[in-house]
Amino acid sequence: MVNKVKDILKGKIIKWEEKSSKRHYIEIDKKDLRSAAELLFRKLELRFCIATGLDNVKNMEVLYHFSDDKTGVVYSLRVFTDRDKGQIPSIADIIKGATWIEREMRELLGIEFTGAADTSRLLLDPTWPEGVYPLRKDYEYGRKEPRGEDSCRRPNIKIEELTKNGKKTKIIPIGPYHPLQEEPEFFELMVQGEKVIDLNINLGYNHRGIEKIAEGKHWDQVTFLVERICGICSCSHPYAYVNAVEDLLGLEIPLRAKYVRTVIAELERVHSHLLWLGLAGHFLGYNTVWMWAWKYRETVLDLCEQISGNRNHYAMMRIGGVRKDIFNSEIDAMKEKTASLVPIFDLFKGAVIDDPVIHARTKNIGVLSKEEAINYCVTGPTARPSGLDQDIRKIDILNGAYQLVEWDVIVCQNGDIFDKTVCRVLEMYESVKIITQCLDKLKGLKEGNIWEEVREIPPGEGIGRYEAPRGEVWHYVRSDGGNTPVRHKIRAPSYMNVLSNELAAVGGDVSDAAITLAAVDPCYCCTERMQAVENGNVKYNWEELLRLSEEKTKRLRGELR
Amino acid sequence: MNKLKILSKSIWVFHFASAACNNCDIEILDVLTPRFDVERFGVKLVGSIKHADAMLVSGMMNRKGAEFLKDLYDQAPKPLAVIAFGSCASSMGMFKVSYNRVIPVDEIIPVTAYIPGCPPRPEAIIDGVVKVVKKLRGEI
Numbered sequence: 001m002v003n004k005v006k007d008i009l010k011g012k013i014i015k016w017e018e019k020s021s022k023r024h025y026i027e028i029d030k031k032d033l034r035s036a037a038e039l040l041f042r043k044l045e046l047r048f049c050i051a052t053g054l055d056n057v058k059n060m061e062v063l064y065h066f067s068d069d070k071t072g073v074v075y076s077l078r079v080f081t082d083r084d085k086g087q088i089p090s091i092a093d094i095i096k097g098a099t100w101i102e103r104e105m106r107e108l109l110g111i112e113f114t115g116a117a118d119t120s121r122l123l124l125d126p127t128w129p130e131g132v133y134p135l136r137k138d139y140e141y142g143r144k145e146p147r148g149e150d151s152c153r154r155p156n157i158k159i160e161e162l163t164k165n166g167k168k169t170k171i172i173p174i175g176p177y178h179p180l181q182e183e184p185e186f187f188e189l190m191v192q193g194e195k196v197i198d199l200n201i202n203l204g205y206n207h208r209g210i211e212k213i214a215e216g217k218h219w220d221q222v223t224f225l226v227e228r229i230c231g232i233c234s235c236s237h238p239y240a241y242v243n244a245v246e247d248l249l250g251l252e253i254p255l256r257a258k259y260v261r262t263v264i265a266e267l268e269r270v271h272s273h274l275l276w277l278g279l280a281g282h283f284l285g286y287n288t289v290w291m292w293a294w295k296y297r298e299t300v301l302d303l304c305e306q307i308s309g310n311r312n313h314y315a316m317m318r319i320g321g322v323r324k325d326i327f328n329s330e331i332d333a334m335k336e337k338t339a340s341l342v343p344i345f346d347l348f349k350g351a352v353i354d355d356p357v358i359h360a361r362t363k364n365i366g367v368l369s370k371e372e373a374i375n376y377c378v379t380g381p382t383a384r385p386s387g388l389d390q391d392i393r394k395i396d397i398l399n400g401a402y403q404l405v406e407w408d409v410i411v412c413q414n415g416d417i418f419d420k421t422v423c424r425v426l427e428m429y430e431s432v433k434i435i436t437q438c439l440d441k442l443k444g445l446k447e448g449n450i451w452e453e454v455r456e457i458p459p460g461e462g463i464g465r466y467e468a469p470r471g472e473v474w475h476y477v478r479s480d481g482g483n484t485p486v487r488h489k490i491r492a493p494s495y496m497n498v499l500s501n502e503l504a505a506v507g508g509d510v511s512d513a514a515i516t517l518a519a520v521d522p523c524y525c526c527t528e529r530m531q532a533v534e535n536g537n538v539k540y541n542w543e544e545l546l547r548l549s550e551e552k553t554k555r556l557r558g559e560l561r
Numbered sequence: 562m563n564k565l566k567i568l569s570k571s572i573w574v575f576h577f578a579s580a581a582c583n584n585c586d587i588e589i590l591d592v593l594t595p596r597f598d599v600e601r602f603g604v605k606l607v608g609s610i611k612h613a614d615a616m617l618v619s620g621m622m623n624r625k626g627a628e629f630l631k632d633l634y635d636q637a638p639k640p641l642a643v644i645a646f647g648s649c650a651s652s653m654g655m656f657k658v659s660y661n662r663v664i665p666v667d668e669i670i671p672v673t674a675y676i677p678g679c680p681p682r683p684e685a686i687i688d689g690v691v692k693v694v695k696k697l698r699g700e701i
Contacts, residue, residue, distance in 0.1 A: 124661070125624045134660040142658040147624055205625045206580040209659040216658065225655060231584020231680065275587070294594035312584045312680055 001044070001068055005075055008039050020250065022073050022396065023463060025063075030079040030088050033064070037077065037091045040066050046075065047390070048095045048377045052476045052489040053105040055136045060086045060111055063476070064098075065463065069388075072395030074463055081111065090116035097377030097496055100203070108135040123204040134212055141216040167192045187501070194509045199502050214488040219245065219457055222485065223317050226475070229492065231312050232275065235268040236468030237475070237490070238317035239400075243464025244475040245319045245457065246399055253399045257321035257450045259438045262401040264307055264316050265466070266431040266438075270341065271300040272469035273424045273431075277348060280421060284361055285554065289351065296344045303337055306330065321451025328447055331439050338435050345428050352421055361552070362417040366504040369415055376500040379493050380471020385423045386415035392467040405437040457481070468493055509552075568614045568640060569697040571603025572690065575613035577633060580656075581620025584680040585647040589617060597683045604690065615642040615673075615693065618666050621649040621656040627663040634670040642673040642693050646686075651675045 002024065006016070012035075015027040028036055040046045046066040054061040064077040081088050090113040092099045102113045103122040110133040113119070121128070129145060172189040190198035210229055214222050226237040239261065246253065253261075274297040281289025301311045307326055308314035316322050326334075352358055368378070373386035383390060391409040393402040410426045412419035461478040471493025478487045578586050592599050593606065607613050610633045622630065634643070645666050648654040653665050666672060673696065676689035695701045 128624070139660070143660060144662060145660070147627075147663060205623070206620075207623060207625070207661050208580045208621060208656050209661045212660055213655065213658055228582045228584075228655065228679070231582045231587055234582075234584065291595055294591065295596060298596045311682065312588070 001071060001073060004044060005040070008043060009036055012036055019461075020247070022071075023076075023247065024073065025076045025078055025461075027078040027080075030081055033077065033079050034089050034091055034094065037064060038094050040075065040077075041095050044068075045374075047374075048097050049074070049472070050474050050489070050491040050495075051098065051101045051105065052487070053109040053111055053135070054478065054487050055083070055109060057083070057137050059083055060109065062088060062105065062111065064091070065474070065476070067396075067465075069390040069395065072392070074396075074465075076463075085112065086110075087112045087114050089114050092116055092118075095377065096375045097499065100495065100499060107133070109133055110136065121204070123207040125204065134209060139212075141212070169197065187505075189505065196505050196508050199505050201498065201501065211488055211490060214485055214490075216484060218483050219319060219485065222488065223319070224315060226490065227313050227315065229490065232272050233268070233468045233470065233473065233492070234313045235265050235316065236466050236473045237492075239265055240464045240466040240468075240473040240475040241477070241488075242317045242319050243397065243399060243466060244462040244477045245464070246462070247464055248457065248460045248462030248477060248479060249319075249454065251320060251399075251452060251454070253321045253452055254449050256325070256442065256445050256448075258399055258401045258404070259442045259445070260307075260322045260324075260326055260450065261317070261399065262405075263326065263435055263438045263442075264304065264314055264322075265400070266435045267300055267304050267307075268314075269431045269469045270428050270435075271297050271304070273428050274300065276424060276469075277421070284358065285552075286358075289348075293348065296341065299337060299341060303334060306334065318451060319457075320454040323451075325447055325450050326439075326442055328443055331443050335436060335439050338432055338439070341432055342429070345425060345432075349425050352418075352425060358421075359418065362421060364414075365417050365508060367414065367416045368500055368504050372500070372503050373415065376496065376503070378471070378497050378500050380467065380497070381420060381423050381427065381469070382471060382493075382497040382500060384410060385412040385419035387411060387413045390472075392465045392472050396465050397467075401438055401441070402434070404441070405434055407434050470494055471497055568642065569694045571605070572614045572642075572694070573605050573607045573612055574615045574617055575607055575610045575633075575637075576617045576619070577630060579618070579620040579626035579630065579650075580623040580661075581647070581649060585619035585649075588680045588683060588686065589619070589646070592683045592686050597687065599687060599690070602690075610637045613637060613641065615644060617644050617646045618650045618672075619646040621653050621659070622663045622666060622669065623659075623661045624663055627669060630666070631669055642697065643670055644689065644693060645672045645675045647681060648677055648679045651677050654679065 005024070006013070009026065009028070012028050012032040013026055014029065017025040017027070019025060041048055046068055049065040049067050051065070052063040054063070060081045060083050062079050062081070066075045066077070067073075068075070079088060088111055090102055092102055092113075093115070099118065100122055102116055103118060103120065105111050106113060106119060107121050107124050110131070127147060132145065133139060170191050172191055188200040188202070189196050190200070210225060214225055217225055223238045223241060226241045227234045229237045274293045278290040278293030278297070281287070281293065304314060305311050308316050308324060316324060368382065368386050370387045373383050373388055379390070389409060389411050393400070394409060407430045410423050410430065412423050457479045459479055459481040461476070464475045466473045473493060474491040476487070476489040477485045480486050576586065576589055591597065610616065616633070616637065618630065634641070645651045649656060650666050653662065656662055674689055674693045676685060678685050681689070692701070
């Protein structure tokens, strides 16, 4: 593949830098960017991960990261532009998944993307002063901008009568709050009668500026910071971050630490999937599923507490290893507890696969086809049900035990909500398989020796990835040899997945919208405050929408009888 | 008669999550599910602030969210117990240097109780609720 990339980019390459066999940095001229991106994305079918913008003070730098999902190699296209009024051609029309990141770089770094269709703000509020770019180096750490009146108001909150194709159209807003950094969601569903005809996604209600905060924290402190990006992926983000730093250092961690990391990360996956399953049940009107799933989730949280001392926010990762060891004397009890989860998965599997009502509610609803999944660059359990065989755990985790144990990647074909549910249920079995094998192997190893001493981080750059329960987590760090990262770019999986709702929800019913929007597994707190505004009057609030969804389930249940 | 006392039975709670990391919010839902089950005391999450006796605020206040918090507080029927939930809402935590911050929750609206922790454990949440009840009854 490396040679293929070299061939296809012939004549465009200014400098080819091979950091390691899995990380290639390719410097090209910005006028060649569009053609290079198209060749890599369309011809070689590499997946676009994210773009990273950097302020080098003398100029601006943008890295476009492409991933080969068969081998785990990352190719990064590096382009430079001027610091003042720098311009880079937009690639959002070639790669749909680049839309948001271009808008983000425009407002946070002040890089202009020529030819971009949408140049509105993505994260910052409308009263943020023009020409102030928080991620630039001249923006002081800890500085705060004065806030104008009505900074949170959506400019179009008063909805006028809309007509589209001669039919009356209403807007149902869903949101605005969402609890994950860089992926808070505010959906505006445009509906004609019961049909959703368009979807608009607003972000920024949860923007906390973690990338900037990371630039002022010590390398060791950043693990705790990135843990607080998301409470449910609170192991995946630190995992990806330490992977990035270890990639920069070229470090391999002790074997025991690899197993411990894998155990805690897989426990997190089980609890996250159980959580999703419960909430999906709640949205479909099966509150029993919610209560049961969350009841059994407590078992997993107990295990996490036993290992790390905390139910959430485990604080297990450190650069060069893990902070806490698993006691060999406790392993048997842990294995027993893990094994007790399997009958519960059987129960849920039976409840999902055999229930005709769930079939009727989820089959062929919210379909994301394979081509669209590729174009939107979705990851994880949003991509795998659409037939994409990609899992970072299989290909690109050096410092984990995934290559040392037996497990399978779950791939389904239809891309509808049913497949997304089945995919997650089956993944939980695989996780239990991984945990059991890791615990077995840990028992054969001596306790202790769980970290490599790391004293200094040399200048350089590193990319770390991890397969979070929701998809690929991406961290990029750059060091200048100092105590803090110079740049820390984070991309959470929902950043890519949420955009695909644009397709999945459109054409469905309003009563299916709740489960369709939930199927990519964003976090849910926002949805509790969803209100429908019709000409300024509340039409459906979240409870109403839930009722609609529950009624549909009841009706279907009656019909099926 | 102490007007607040009428609130101390079956507290209905409205949950406002500004820029939180989701962990507080999940732990709030967690205390409603079978193991901790605060619904047996009549504690219930409601969808509208107009039905609520108490408001749980979690997360750091960012520029887009703060205005909403103030609006919601104004819309709520008084008396209303406001609980700052978790480290971020209590003190802004590690986000006190963020460029997108505004001011802490207790400077926007009056706060009745703080439940610290990152995230608070379910036991701490229940303890916090008990303290709020006691305060409403005028016992502390």
